[in-house]
Each structure stands twice: as structure tokens, then as C-alpha cells.
Amino acid sequence: VIYVARNPMDIVVSFYHFHNLANFLPEPGTFGEFLENFLLGEVHFGSWFEHIKGWLSHREKFNFFFITYEELKKDLRHSVEKLCNFLEHSLLPETIDTIVRHCSFTNMKDNQMINYTLVPKEIMDHDRGKFMRKGAVGDWKEHFTEEQKEHFEKIFQDKMRDSNIRFSWAL
Template identity: 35%
Template sequence: MSEQNGGSNFPYEKEELKPEVKAELAKYYASEPDFVTVGPKKYIFLRPYLEDVENVYHMPLRPSDVFVVTYQRSGTTWTQELVWLLANDLDYETAAKIPITERYPFLELFMFFNKEWQQDLLERYEDKDKALDLIEKIAKPVSERLRLAPSPRFIKSHLPMCLLPPKILDTAKVVYVARDPRDVAVSCYHHSKLFKVLDFPSPFKDFWNLFIRNLFTETPFFEHVKEAWEMKDHPNMLFLFYEELIKDLPAAIRRVADFLGKEVTPEQMARLCDHLSFENFKKNESVNYEELREYGVLSSEEKFMRKGKAGGWRSYFDEEMTQQAEKWIEDNLKDTDLRFPTVN
């Protein structure tokens, strides 16, 4: 069943999942996610996304805007910190004071926190003002907040390029980061266990089979990456691979600095690399999302920052899954020159 747009200015149809697909998802999740799909590529979202889909798509842009866009768990937070520091003349003091969640409004974060979640938080949290503040920060669309925000604005999104404002590259800058889909799947699996709102208690193999069938949020993965890859030569698009940042962080920093029109001295480079080293990064309270733990949003057994490496998928895949992944990747790269770097 699809919803026609009628008088809407949003060009894509929204469709319900088939009843048998919903029933299958209910077997794996602790609470059945209410997914819908959007557009001809059937990107999958939690239903609340539809509440702000038009405002996001038609969002007024400014030449000073900088977007960091990724398919989730592709090195987003790492890149956000790198981009923000370079754009703000390496102001470590402000970066430490202001959580990255406040420095970068997350366009579609609100879709993970529906009305039932908000009501539940208010009922069980004694400090109502604090609960309302959290709801305002993470459960409400940010399009209005962005309209009022001073320039320059730094914006995070996991939306595919087709669902962001259509003229985005004519006005703003976009840094897009891609990562090996096998590592993405493993990291998304842990992410869905970290955030209680997703609550995926089933084994990784079950998650993997849903992921490659485009039954996890904001899949299909390959369509997401290929849309950005096709725009990689636009002067306002910088396309990075997570594996490149892992292999040669100084080279990646230089590319980002050039893209933003900034220069980095050798001394500044050494300090920035140290700041962004995984050991330091995971201890950085401004970027590790630990402030959400006191609200009961996060599971006690998982961390937002996990391993910070490439190739960790090998510890999770059996022979059958490895072969399945190889075929899946090969099939999806047939029509493109996109190739993921390997890091030994």
C-alpha cells in the first residue's frame, strides 16, 4: 500500500511494509519496529520520519552550511569532530565544552523516539524538566531549530542524498564517508543493542540477513553509498572512506582541510591526530554519547565507541556468511566503479 503525495511538495511515495515482512521483523526485535519505505529505492525508515520529511527535503540552505553524511556506523562521529575542529580553527576548548550532539543537529534523530517513548520517559523520570529537555533535544524535528541557528551550521544526517535538499551541493558543502558494508553491519548490530529503542536481542546472523535484505533503518546500503559516489566529483562534495582515515589519518586530514580552505601546520597535525586517536576519542565525553545513559536510553552492556578499526567483521562471519557477503558486494558493485579499500 502506498501513499500518494496529493498536494505535497515531496516527490516520493511512502509505502507500508507487507504484512508478512512485518510479521518476520516481529520475530527478531523485542518490540516490533514501525517501518515504512520511501521512494523508488524503498529506503526504510521508522514512521515518525514522515512527520518532517518535507521540511527536511525543502530545508533552506546557506553557503556556510557543512553537512556530514554517512550510512550509519561508517565513522560519522570521528569525521564530525575532525570537520568541526578544522572549520573552527582547532578550538579544542569549545569542542570539549559542547557535546557533538549540540554542535551538529542530527536531521532525522527524532524518528527513533516516538510519542509512546516520550510519554514513557515522562512517566518514569522524576525530573520532568530534564525529561522535557531531553525530548526537545532528541525527539523533536530539528528543522525549526536549524532555521533559527546562527551560521555556520554543522549538520549530521544518515539520509541518502536523494532525500536531502535537491540543490544541496549547489549551496552547501557535504562530507560523505563510506565504510566496508560488512564492518557497517557488525557495528549496526551492536548499535541496535546499545539503543534500547531499537532493542535487537537476536543473534548477529539474524541481523545480517535482515541487513542485506534491506530491512534495517536507512537501507538499502549500496544505493545510499552509490548515490553519493556519483556526486564525488562535485566541488562541494568530499567523498571519504573510513578505511582511508584508519590507514593514513594525516592524509585524510589534509584532504578535509583543503576542502574547507584551511591550512594545518605540522604541530597542529600532530595534536589533531592525537586528539582523534581511538584511545583518546572513546574517552572524550563530548563525543561518546555517554550523557544519554542516565536517561535510560542506552543499554548498560554496549558502548557507542567500540573498536575503531577496519576488518573486524571477520570475527563475526562464518564461511557461509563470508561467501554470501562476497556475492552481495559483487552484485551491487557491477554497475559502478565504486570499490571499498582494504586495510590489512
């Protein structure tokens, strides 16, 4: 199992923007309304908390590789090397260079096979936003009020208290 996690405050922001451009999903409402629905697990795909805790509870049962989006952003090359070690598959340095180049946010943002720009407007309305927006760690700071941040942190601490997982909230 390969599990890529991301700090949930950035996930809320990303998912909110995705809801704005995805015509097949319900209107997200205001960011504050969407945040509350996210914290309650009442968004498309359900509860983030239950999803991550559910998978982490199986770490010992499966051959499990856990990595965060923040690690990928901080050092993509090292992350690819760690994944190769997990898969017990060695790659030539130039192959890793190619993977890193193709998996960079900039390249993926420009790749029509990844950025959803080929998807019809009836499904994804790119006039309302982009699927690959910023790719930034810590973008939540541009969206959360101080009150929302404190509320989120309280719920996060409560729901994740039995977890030893740590996220980078900014780089």
C-alpha cells in the same frame, strides 16, 4: 559534501552491536538475522547500498570529498591534510597534530562528549556494550561465518557492480 564510507562488512558488525545497546532501536536478533536484514535494506536508516550509490551518483554535481574509514585508520594525518586541501584551508603542522590527537580512536573512545556514556541508560544501555567498541578494520572476520562471507560478497558484487569504489577489508 564530505562523505565518509566504511567497508560494509565492518558496518554490519558495528551496527549490530549498536542495536544491542540502543534501547530506542528494535532488538537485532542473531547476527545472522541482522545480516540478512542489512542486506535487504530492512534496518534502521535503510539500505547501505542505496545510500552510498545515491550519494556517489551526485559526485559530479557537488564539490565532493570521499574518504573511507579505512584510510582514516591507516593514516589519519594524511587524511586530515587531504581534507584541508579539499576545503582550501591550510593549517599549521601543530594544529594538524592537535586534530590528529583529538580524532584518534583512543581519545574519542575516552571522550564522554563522543562515546555516549553521558546518554541515559533508558536510551543507551552501556551494560550491554560500548558505542566506541574496537574501531578496528577487519573486525567482520570475528563475526562472519564463511557461508555468510560468501553470501555477502555475492550480494555486494551484484549491488555494487556499476561502482568503481574499492574498500579495504582489513589493514
